[in-house]
Every structure is written in C-alpha cells, then in structure tokens.
Amino acid sequence: MSDLLDVKNYVSTTEELLSYTSIPPQPKIVSDINNEINRPNADLQTVSDFISQDVTMSSRLLKVVNSAFYGLREKVDSVHRALSLIGIKNFKNIILASSLREAYGSKDANFEKFWNHSMSTASIASRIAQKVNFHSPEQAYLAGLFHDCGVPILLKSYKDYADIVDDALSVVPVASLSGNSKSIIGVEHERYKTHHCSVGYLIAKKWNMSEIVCNAIWHHHYVKIDIHSDEVTKKLVAIVILADYMSSLISSIEGGGIAVDPESEWAKMHEKVISELSMNVDSVIDLKEDLLSMVQ
Numbered sequence: 001m002s003d004l005l006d007v008k009n010y011v012s013t014t015e016e017l018l019s020y021t022s023i024p025p026q027p028k029i030v031s032d033i034n035n036e037i038n039r040p041n042a043d044l045q046t047v048s049d050f051i052s053q054d055v056t057m058s059s060r061l062l063k064v065v066n067s068a069f070y071g072l073r074e075k076v077d078s079v080h081r082a083l084s085l086i087g088i089k090n091f092k093n094i095i096l097a098s099s100l101r102e103a104y105g106s107k108d109a110n111f112e113k114f115w116n117h118s119m120s121t122a123s124i125a126s127r128i129a130q131k132v133n134f135h136s137p138e139q140a141y142l143a144g145l146f147h148d149c150g151v152p153i154l155l156k157s158y159k160d161y162a163d164i165v166d167d168a169l170s171v172v173p174v175a176s177l178s179g180n181s182k183s184i185i186g187v188e189h190e191r192y193k194t195h196h197c198s199v200g201y202l203i204a205k206k207w208n209m210s211e212i213v214c215n216a217i218w219h220h221h222y223v224k225i226d227i228h229s230d231e232v233t234k235k236l237v238a239i240v241i242l243a244d245y246m247s248s249l250i251s252s253i254e255g256g257g258i259a260v261d262p263e264s265e266w267a268k269m270h271e272k273v274i275s276e277l278s279m280n281v282d283s284v285i286d287l288k289e290d291l292l293s294m295v296q
C-alpha cells in the first residue's frame, strides 16, 4: 500500500493521461471571484456581477441555492440575494461544482453516477464537519466534491474502466486481475499504473485547491490516518472517508448502488477514522438515520 501512496510513482503517468484527456484549467470566473474574495474589503456586488455575466452559471447557482439542501424559506431569484443568504464561501463551492461539471462535459450514465456520488459525498462531508466542529464545513464540502474527480478521467482514458467504475464509486474491495480481492486503488494500479486518487490529486492541484484538500483527495482510500502529522489534514481525511462510506451506504439502501459493509463491520475496519471524529458505531448508525431522514 505504501507504494500506492507515493506521489512520485504516479506523476509522469498521470500527467500524460491529463495531457491527452485535456482537462481544462480552473475557469477564469473562479479565479476572478477568488481574487475578489481574497481582497480585504471583498465586495458582494462585484462578485455577483461576475457571476451574473455568465447566464448558465447564474441559472445553475439559483437552482442549487433553491434546492432542498439549503432549506431556504423564500424562493431566490437574484444572484446578489442568493449570495447574501448563503455566504461567499458556500457560493464559491457551488461555482466550483458547476465548473467541475462543465469541465468534464460528459453526460453519459457513468458520468451521472460519478456526479451524484460526488454531490452527495460533498453534502454529507459538510454535515459531518458541522457535527464534529471542524473549522470549515466549506472545505469539507469541497474535499467531498472533488474526492473522486479522477474517476471521469480514467473513464475517458480506458474503455474497460466502465467495468470497475461502480466499485470505484463505492467503498468495497474489488477482485483484482490475479483473483485476490484488493482495494480499488490497488486494482486500478494493477491495470493502469495509476489510480483515481493520484489523478484526482493532480487535477485538484491544477485547480489551485489548498494543499489540505489535495491531500484529503490523495488519501481518501487509506484508513491509516495516523500518517498525517497535521491535525487539520487528519480530521479532513477522516471526514471524507466517513462521508464517502455514508454516501455509498445510502445509495445502496436506496437501491442505486452496490451493497457495502454494514456500519458495525465498517466501523471495525475504520477504528482510527471514527475515533478521530470522536464517534463510535452507535453514532455512525445515528448519522445514517439522520441522513436517511433527509433524503426520504
């Protein structure tokens, strides 16, 4: 496993992949908004003006803001109003989500599965972050949103990746070419000499995500979270791992995904992850009930 986590083993293969699948750089609108947000006296009006210039972006934003996730009582129909209601950091995340979707520009069924899994993991990660008092639920949302962003690149690059895409979007061991069951990144490595964590890590770097978010993407299939000496990274990785599991669990309960281990089994294998979040099996079960009551 340790070789699978060594970035330098993957940089050249992954860079090559990215060069011919041509993932566009982070869109200009995101950097324009970032520049404005990072100014000492950030101006909401300037930010909403940037967004309003982009019709597709504005309509997508209003759709997300008016969705059940934000639970707003009023229907919002102006970008400026939406911005003042949900705050600039949430707004930035919606823009990134919208841009990520645009960048891949694919509408096939596997891409839709990836997208639903990413959006659900992002919302769950932000909810867990609030529960465990992580300092930035927005950062957790972002890490959840991008955690599997390497998957569409592998889908575009290798025809037979479609055979294992469901496993990649889940959290179960997969049968490897040699017949043993392995983690999904072990199987990807065996087939393609790269894996979706390394591809996702490099995409997130290209999109100027913070080092912490990039690291969470890189390590989201590695349960030994003790390797992270930085406390914030350790907690964020734990949040993403739990959110990834919850997202897969809920989609399997709803009949849209493959079956995953029940909570008690999962918790046994992820002891460090849940204790990092001061949780236990019971609180993991409570979290599932809580999330299910929101989607049903």
Ligand SMILES: [Fe+2]
Pocket: 147, 148, 168, 169, 196, 220, 221
């Ligand atoms: Fe993954």
Ligand SMILES: [Fe+2]
Pocket: 117, 121, 147, 148, 168, 169, 170, 244
């Ligand atoms: Fe995932």
